[in-house]
Structure formats: structure tokens, C-alpha cells
Amino acid sequence: MDEQPRLMHSHGVGMAGHPGLAQHMQDGTAGTDGEGRKQDIGDILQQIMTITDQSLDEAQARKHALNCHRMKPALFNVLCEIKEKTVLSIRGAQEEEPPDPQLMRLDNMLLAEGVAGPEKGGGSAAAAAAAAATGGIGADNSAEHSDYRAKLSQIRQIYHTELEKYEQACNEFTTHVMNLLREQSRTRPISPKEIERMVGIIHRKFSSIQMQLKQSTCEAVMILRSRFLDARRKRRNFNKQATEILNEYFYSHLSNPYPSEEAKEELAKKCAITVSQVSNWFGNKRIRYKKNIGKFQEEANMYAARTAVNATSVSAHGSQANSPSTPNSAGDLFHYACHPL
DNA sequence: GCAGATGATTCGCA
DNA sequence: TGCGAATCATCTGC
Numbered sequence: 001m002d003e004q005p006r007l008m009h010s011h012g013v014g015m016a017g018h019p020g021l022a023q024h025m026q027d028g029t030a031g032t033d034g035e036g037r038k039q040d041i042g043d044i045l046q047q048i049m050t051i052t053d054q055s056l057d058e059a060q061a062r063k064h065a066l067n068c069h070r071m072k073p074a075l076f077n078v079l080c081e082i083k084e085k086t087v088l089s090i091r092g093a094q095e096e097e098p099p100d101p102q103l104m105r106l107d108n109m110l111l112a113e114g115v116a117g118p119e120k121g122g123g124s125a126a127a128a129a130a131a132a133a134t135g136g137i138g139a140d141n142s143a144e145h146s147d148y149r150a151k152l153s154q155i156r157q158i159y160h161t162e163l164e165k166y167e168q169a170c171n172e173f174t175t176h177v178m179n180l181l182r183e184q185s186r187t188r189p190i191s192p193k194e195i196e197r198m199v200g201i202i203h204r205k206f207s208s209i210q211m212q213l214k215q216s217t218c219e220a221v222m223i224l225r226s227r228f229l230d231a232r233r234k235r236r237n238f239n240k241q242a243t244e245i246l247n248e249y250f251y252s253h254l255s256n257p258y259p260s261e262e263a264k265e266e267l268a269k270k271c272a273i274t275v276s277q278v279s280n281w282f283g284n285k286r287i288r289y290k291k292n293i294g295k296f297q298e299e300a301n302m303y304a305a306r307t308a309v310n311a312t313s314v315s316a317h318g319s320q321a322n323s324p325s326t327p328n329s330a331g332d333l334f335h336y337a338c339h340p341l
Numbered sequence: 342g343c344a345g346a347t348g349a350t351t352c353g354c355a
Numbered sequence: 356t357g358c359g360a361a362t363c364a365t366c367t368g369c
Binding site for chain 3: 235258283290
Binding site: 235243276277280284288 | 350
């Protein structure tokens with residue numbers, strides 16, 4: 001390709017509006033007949049304007065004819081001058097933009113969820129975090145986690161495929177435009193900066209498409225996550241044994257039904273539930289007992305009786321265990337019943 | 342299907 | 356941060 005025409009250089013001042021052309025004409029490189037010159041320039045411009053309407057072969061032939069045209073250098077100089085003026089007016093318009101905060105947020109979120117960046121077990125950390133947030137340890141967790149992981153991995157795969165597609169399309173389009181500009185630089189002045197600017201415009205367009213992709217990926221992850229959390233909300237009643245253990249502790253500590261952290265941990269272990277479930281249970285129990293002592297009286301009596309039997313048998317064996325499930329005394333029940341929460 | 346029971350969540354307070 | 360209170364959502368027995 002001919003590199004020479006692409007160079008933009010300064011020109012003398014002469015004819016108003018087209019000083020380069022004037023100088024060019026004055027130094028004898030152009031024709032002498034004024035009307036003929038106008039006609040020549042009119043022709044050459046017309047050919048440039050219509051070159052894209054022609055077939056490839058026709059266009060190639062025309063391009064060749066244009067490149068060899070005797071008026072081409074003069075026209076090229078004029079275009080160079082017009083261009084310089086235009087460039088001055090647009091200079092500074094393409095300064096480096098700061099990174100888009102929304103894009104940064106999306107990137108961070110995709111990274112945190114394990115969708116973007118290196119694969120970290122397909123978002124198992126996120127699944128674990130979601131599970132931890134609900135305080136559940138259910139036995140069926142692994143199945144739900146694997147389901148969550150599978151779906152997240154699917155989202156990740158789609159995201160990366162689409163991203164790759166966009167990047168490929170962007171590169172192809174950029175190359176195409178650059179080739180076009182190089183080709184056009186044979187007939188009109190195009191500076192490297194201008195090409196750079198055009199590439200920048202293309203990249204910005206494609207990055208806005210990428211942002212949409214990132215946004216919809218984030219939405220998909222959010223929906224998946226909320227569905228996962230909703231699934232965790234499904235409650236299961238504790239088994240009878242667990243309820244017995246919790247009730248025994250509650251009624252044997254009626255004067256102060258607030259288990260310590262250690263006691264909660266021990267109860268959690270015995271009942272095969274989490275500490276937070278123990279806390280929930282005691283919270284619910286206290287409030288419901290307080291609201292309707294009469295209704296719970298029978299239950300309280302039953303556990304009090306059981307407490308008495310246990311205490312007797314324990315004392316008979318000469319040892320007074322102090323485990324959370326070991327009831328204190330029936331006095332507690334009386335005290336609590338008389339002094340409700 | 343309905344009412345009551347029950348585990349979980351949320352919010353305000355100390 | 357733990358608790359009480361209100362509320363939600365689901366389970367369970369009828």
C-alpha cells in the first residue's frame with residue numbers, strides 16, 4: 001500500500017479557503033484553465049463520493065484511476081488542511097475517561113460470585129456463605145449446594161462464551177475498520193491518531209454491550225441466589241427427641257430459660273441442629289410460653305414430674321450431674337410460673 | 342381445606 | 356449483640 005499520501009504536512013497560504021490548492025495551482029502542477037480545473041476537482045470529488053456504490057472490480061479500477069489522477073495531489077493537500085482545522089476542533093474530546101463505577105461494581109460482583117476471574121470451585125464459597133447466612137446445616141445441604149454450583153457454573157459458562165464472542169466480534173470489526181481506513185487513506189488524509197480514536201469508539205461501543213452482558217449475568221446470579229435462599233427457608237420440624245431435649249432444658253430452667261453459649265452448643269449437638277436453631281427455639285418458646293402460660297401448664301407439669309424423677313434417680317446414684325439436659329428443681333418452675341417473663 | 346403448631350426471619354430496643 | 360415481639364411460611368392433624 002502507498003504510505004506517502006497518508007502523511008499530513010503543512011502548506012502555504014494563498015487562495016482563501018483552499019490555500020494549499022491555490023499554491024499547488026500557482027506552482028504549475030495544476031492546469032492553467034480555471035474552468036477546466038474546477039471541472040477536474042468536481043469530477044474527482046464525484047468519483048470519491050460514488051466509489052462505494054460500485055462493484056469491487058469497478059471500485060478498484062476507479063481507485064487506481066483516482067490515485068493516478070493529475071489533480072489528486074492538489075485535492076489531497078486541500079483535504080489535509082481542512083482536516084487539520086477539524087482535528088483542532090475535536091482535540092481534547094477523546095481524553096481518557098475514568099473507569100465506569102457501575103462497570104466496576106458489576107466486575108467486583110461477578111468476581112465475588114466466582115463467575116468472572118479464575119474458577120474457585122464453581123461458587124461453592126458463595127453457596128456456603130448463602131447457607132451460613134441462613135444458619136442451616138441440614139443433611140440435604142450437599143444436594144442443594146451441588147445444584148447451586150451446577151447452575152452457577154452454567155451461568156459462568158454462558159457468560160464466558162458470550163464474552164469471548166463479543167471480544168472476537170470486536171477484534172474482527174476493529175480490524176475491518178482499520179483496513180478500511182488504511183484503504184481510504186490513499187484518497188484522503190487519515191492520521192494514526194484518528195485511527196486510534198476510531199478504535200477507541202469501537203471499543204467503547206463493544207464495552208457497553210459487554211456491560212449489558214455483565215448486568216444480565218449479575219441478575220441471573222441474584223435470581224439463582226435468592227431461589228437458593230428461598231429453598232433454605234423451607235423448614236422442617238425438629239424430631240421428637242430433639243424437641244424433648246429442648247423442652248426438658250426449658251422447663252428445668254424456667255426461672256432463667258436463657259442457655260449460655262456452651263449450653264446452646266451442647267443442646268445443638270444433642271439435637272443435631274445448629275446453635276442458631278437452638279437460639280430460635282428458645283426465643284420462640286419463651287415468647288409463646290409467656291403469651292399463654294395456661295396452655296403450657298400441662299406440658300410444664302409433665303416435664304417437672306420427669307425432672308423430679310430424674311433428680312431422685314440421680315441423687316440415688318450419689319452423683320449430681322450438671323448437664324444442660326439435667327433439670328434443676330421443680331422450684332424453678334414454680335418461681336417462673338409466679339414471675340412470668 | 343382449614344386451623345393450629347412451629348421454625349425462621351425481621352425489626353426495634355437496651 | 357442478644358432479646359422480645361411481630362410476622363411469615365411451612366408443617367401437621369383433623
